[in-house]
Amino acid sequence: MRLPEKICAMEDAIAQIRDGDTVMVGGFGVPGTPMTLIRALVAHGARDLTLVKNDANEPGMGIDHLLQSGQVARLITTHLGLNSHAIGLMNSGRIAVEFNAQGILAERIRAGGSGLGAVLSDIGLGTELAEGKQVVQVAGQDYLVEPALRAGIALIHAERADPFGNLTYAATARNFNPLMAMAADQVIVEVEEIVPLGALPPEAVHTPGVFVDQVVPLGTLSGEYAVVRR
């Protein structure tokens, strides 16, 4: 047996995205944000997108390009603190924003990637974050229903991949990437380095290739991936 291969040109991978799609985008700040796939999605032009991302990057960086180009209708996120532009769009009603507690967003995505319907959690009970949420009692305790999240597309950034799509992430660039890589119908990964099958130790794989659909090699990294000087 040999494993199937999934290396794909960036344009072909991005061409699958349609107007109205839900797109998960990895990253927490700069680390792990698939900057090049995001640029390709801007060039592709699909509109009316629902984005799922921990944060909105900073003005002029990452998914802010998709906000600038008006391709985003809705953003499911945890915190926009570093992007005043995104807050402006939200406050003026030009994008709809749904805030989640950060770990709950992670669990909702993981649940979607694990074929579950929802997780039950007490996070936010008794605060305005619980408003409008379904409540279920289990063993006499109240829990909020946090429904599983899935997407049509996930855009993932990995440090290394083999041709089957086994992935490893660098340092804190891991964050939401392995979760989103489980939770989309088409999982598109940009990788800094492609290594041969067998080069990643099987114990060290962070995302098994079974979850991955397209592996897109990055050439030289753009300046967007570099250390930000504030």
Add this chain to the structure above:
Amino acid sequence: MRLPEKICAMEDAIAQIRDGDTVMVGGFGVPGTPMTLIRALVAHGARDLTLVKNDANEPGMGIDHLLQSGQVARLITTHLGLNSHAIGLMNSGRIAVEFNAQGILAERIRAGGSGLGAVLSDIGLGTELAEGKQVVQVAGQDYLVEPALRAGIALIHAERADPFGNLTYAATARNFNPLMAMAADQVIVEVEEIVPLGALPPEAVHTPGVFVDQVVPLGTLSGEYAVVRR
């Protein structure tokens, strides 16, 4: 900053276990089963235990020693197919057995280890495995409530640990170990090799030491860990 250290003698770790405790035990077949901690629990003698383990090993191996010694009142598991002795105890009513679908047992443990109340799943809907379970509707679909599982103690087998309790597992000896290592009040780990702080690459850690309470070094492995010749 330097990280705290958690290396501990096996007897001291096992001495925490009390009659009536719930004890999670890692392993799927021989790989990952903490054979030496199990032997120490037999010697310790705590009774009326509820064990949570994927399977009951084989007669004369692993947790079968705890079944033989009459220390187990209840077993939460997925499959006893390889242990006719355990099936006999179940059929004669000397132990209570709760069967879970394997991946649902994994999710219930992970939910306990993640501070969630339950997961909602459609696995087993329409079969006798759904009998007696709470049903919740989310977005018009029926789901079974699968409550989170936690334990007082988890017994874990790892290949390598550093003194802080960062762990790596070998091959398919991983199985339930990283999940149970999240889900107990006291997580006791037997390890084949202790390496210095910094020797495990931070990207390659399978279980972060934050989840671990006691690290017990194994000497020479007993024959129970060896390849089984059938």
Add this chain to the structure above:
Amino acid sequence: MSDAKTRMLRRAAREITPGMVVNLGIGLPTQVVNHLAPDLPVCLHTENGLTGIGPTLPPERADRNLIDAGGAYVSEVPGSAFFDSATSFAMVRAGRLDLTMLGAFEVSETGDLANWKIPGKFSPGVGGGIELAQKARRVVVLSTHTDRAGNPKLLTACTLPLTARNRVARVFTDMAVVDVEPGGFVLTELAEGVSVAEVSEATGAPLRLPDTALPRF
């Protein structure tokens, strides 16, 4: 191994096509691996935490930490990955398995499967079977056509506790290939040396015949 069994395994192996992710259930299905072309690009999954199963190894060459869900000592291939039990079943439940091949006690003409419990006789627990049967994109059964007592396993309705409802798409037996269609069982292929009458007699439900000639395997 009997000639009929070898032909059944070889035929079932043809169900596995390039690019698939496949879980082969414990028992007969596991043996299908020996009938796959060595260069077939396919990913075999085992629920105890491995994708990319390589050949089974004899005890003297086995790795004590590397087994499949049935307990056989297996090996890696280039590109294998290990993962925990939650991740393993996440793959299953999220629909990342293209195909699972399972054993059966009974299969109904509506695609119900019973393969985990015989009340009063056999109840070792459901293990991972229910999630495979309920969530793999395609579920096929590999089984003898009748049980050891000669009773049919293909029935109008299952009598045993179900593993999953309406999920079996095709059954490979030592006598035939039978598809589960909206109208019930359809005989689609015959084993060498077996007649339509013999298959019908060994089947506990109506068996439709296609308009075309039945291929042999």
Add this chain to the structure above:
Amino acid sequence: MSDAKTRMLRRAAREITPGMVVNLGIGLPTQVVNHLAPDLPVCLHTENGLTGIGPTLPPERADRNLIDAGGAYVSEVPGSAFFDSATSFAMVRAGRLDLTMLGAFEVSETGDLANWKIPGKFSPGVGGGIELAQKARRVVVLSTHTDRAGNPKLLTACTLPLTARNRVARVFTDMAVVDVEPGGFVLTELAEGVSVAEVSEATGAPLRLPDTALPRF
């Protein structure tokens, strides 16, 4: 850095004792790290996926992939581990953090915390703060005693949307250390050069005094 702020940070650092797992919230709390003894055995957690935070690095020495949840470039220590966001918050919600130190807009005398939203003015989202506040075993607040306009942050009841109810055990400010007890706020320490009357005036709730002398910090 003002003298009062340095003393506050230094005092808060003493809250961290050997063996603890600690999350320091964005803003003032993060700066506490600079006041910990270098040989203190402690594990610092950041919610974007790292345990074992080492010193903050200047841009020219930074690893582009290694930040804390506030976006600062940090480093590893021997024994650091990286993990995904689900695992990171599993640690938080399952009670594996011994202590979290958070900033605050308001703290009530029953230990309610408001630190994420000022309706109409500031609503960037709750991020990871709610889980830290709700689930760390001990929650303390590190904050100036009053806001920029001089209004008290310690109140009988919060007026802003809550982050968590009844979770704050202690507040470290530039003026005092205040404990949240069943009966309300208790003044337990005073900053150098600050009087009880000044603290009381800057506090929007009754402030009980202990029977013993107030230590200075």
